[in-house]
Amino acid sequence: MNAFVELPTASLIEKMSNDEYHACPEFSSSQLKDILRSGAHFYSNNIIKENERESKKHLDFGTLAHTLFLEPEQFHNEFAVIPADAPKPPTDVMRNAKNPSEDSIKRVQWWDNFAAEHGTKITITEDLLLGAQRIANNLRTLSSYKVMENNYGMAEASIFFVDPVFDLRLRVRPDYHIAPCSAFPNGLLFDVKTSTDARPFKFSKSCSDFGYDLSASMYREGFQQYYNTPEKPDFIFLVAESSAPFNVKQYKASDLFLSVGDVRYKKSKELLAESLLLDEWNGYSKEMEDIYLPSYMTKQALENDFN
Structure with missing residues (x-):
């Protein structure tokens, strides 16, 4: 039986299947990332569903490692x-x-x-x-795992809440969270990721490519609304490489990381609320724009010129 607790603006369902969760009408972080790319992407992926997301039948190696x-x-x-x-x-x-x-x-x-x-x-x-089992075992060597063992928490709990500014009904499903306690008054959120390369300069690019900053901001807001904590919780990434030797890393989302996420999260809600109100789903700007190389390439070129 699902454990269901309701507060005025937020609720939590502890045991809910993935299929049930993804069938819910509330907006998820993946959908907010769509609208941040363009209204046309949101409309295509979530309203007329031209690009139906892959079914659960297709194996995601990360899902297997996550479960184990x-x-x-x-x-x-x-x-x-x-x-x-x-x-x-x-x-x-x-x-x-x-x-x-x-x-x-x-x-x-x-x-x-x-x-x-x-x-x-x-x-x-x-x-x-065997590969996924090695990932799970390696993740258990991280200090974060001891924190998870020693404090009450839940895996895959679904939180539903309402945005107080734009009145959007939203949902998040943190991989694992520790409920507010004496050790963590604001609670603690964990996100388990698989990556081809878990080193900082590589994983930070994955965070950018896949919008992990926006997800972190949304998860933190939903968590705070449900638990009514004084502050939003810290956010921890547990990262495992998807090929041998299946090395692992743990990262705490920095204040700057979360600040960028907050800005992008707020912008995505603003765009979605406006698009829903006007029923307009625009694509990219048609204006002519200059194109630049990534900043690190420009920096390298300048350093080579002057050294």
């Missing part, structure tokens, strides 16, 4: 491991052959039985499982 680290008890409910000695999946030609070979018949039967046994679970290989 934060919700290992859910693993067998969501994933099915393909045995190492399983036959190769049958091709469409094999399935549709009028006179299939004995080998084709066995392969089709094996995979049909496997699908019937495991239903809609995500299928993974043993090698993929």
